[in-house]
Amino acid sequence: MSTPFPLPCPASRLAFISDLHLDSALPHTLARFTEFLRTLPARADALFILGDLFEYWAGDDDAGRGINRAVIAALKQTRDAGVQIYLQHGNRDFLLGQNFAQESGVTLLPETVLLHSAHEPVLLLHGDTLCTDDIAYQTFRTQVRDPHWQQNFLAQPLTQRLAHIDMLRQRSQQEKQTKAMAIMDVNPKAVLRALQEAGCRKMIHGHTHRPATHRWEQDGQHYERWVLSDWEFDHAPTRGNALMVADATWHWEVL
Numbered sequence: 001m002s003t004p005f006p007l008p009c010p011a012s013r014l015a016f017i018s019d020l021h022l023d024s025a026l027p028h029t030l031a032r033f034t035e036f037l038r039t040l041p042a043r044a045d046a047l048f049i050l051g052d053l054f055e056y057w058a059g060d061d062d063a064g065r066g067i068n069r070a071v072i073a074a075l076k077q078t079r080d081a082g083v084q085i086y087l088q089h090g091n092r093d094f095l096l097g098q099n100f101a102q103e104s105g106v107t108l109l110p111e112t113v114l115l116h117s118a119h120e121p122v123l124l125l126h127g128d129t130l131c132t133d134d135i136a137y138q139t140f141r142t143q144v145r146d147p148h149w150q151q152n153f154l155a156q157p158l159t160q161r162l163a164h165i166d167m168l169r170q171r172s173q174q175e176k177q178t179k180a181m182a183i184m185d186v187n188p189k190a191v192l193r194a195l196q197e198a199g200c201r202k203m204i205h206g207h208t209h210r211p212a213t214h215r216w217e218q219d220g221q222h223y224e225r226w227v228l229s230d231w232e233f234d235h236a237p238t239r240g241n242a243l244m245v246a247d248a249t250w251h252w253e254v255l
Contacts, residue, residue, distance in 0.1 A: 231255070
């Protein structure tokens with residue numbers, strides 16, 4: 001895992017979300033997200049999106065497709081209302097680039113961030129790097145996160161990229177049917193190692209779609225891992241949450 005990027009805490013009221021998987025096929029999820037953004041300035045001064053904002057992203061030249069333009073406009077409106085927005089890449093939207101960031105007003109973050117709050121440091125990441133038991137996925141991740149691979153992929157025509165992504169999504173759905181559930185969750189040793197290497201005791205991540213608050217003790221140290229929910233408001237059971245942090249108070253906001 002890469003060395004965490006140090007980030008001074010930008011505000012005292014923070015919101016954390018992840019795994020919205022926004023897509024034209026999910027209009028109710030998009031509506032819930034835009035409503036969340038509309039009301040956010042009254043509750044938070046900074047928003048952290050920890051990956052997979054979009055179901056997929058073929059490149060910044062795809063910003064005009066489907067709902068992408070609406071999402072960009074909603075983010076920009078929220079930023080203009082005074083909320084700072086930070087975004088990490090997920091395993092679905094790792095091709096989000098600086099053109100998207102400039103249009104939407106968001107700040108792109110590295111894959112691991114050490115947020116220095118007023119009370120204690122917190123490790124932020126999407127969470128897929130912690131799923132070390134899924135060897136096939138980690139091999140794929142290494143390939144697609146390689147800058148040369150991305151440069152070659154983005155050089156292809158957009159229609160070709162979209163077709164390739166559609167093929168990968170279908171393959172992923174098929175593989176999930178045969179993979180053991182355990183290997184698609186985080187590895188506890190990888191979690192502890194990431195925390196200890198970062199020199200902190202709290203972590204926030206998404207990716208696994210298994211929202212929970214985990215607390216444990218190791219070698220006399222108390223640790224916490226806050227796992228964000230995915231968002232789904234188009235099919236039952238509906239779900240979604242945000243982690244709201246104000247000073248030293250942490251609580252889940254169920255959407």
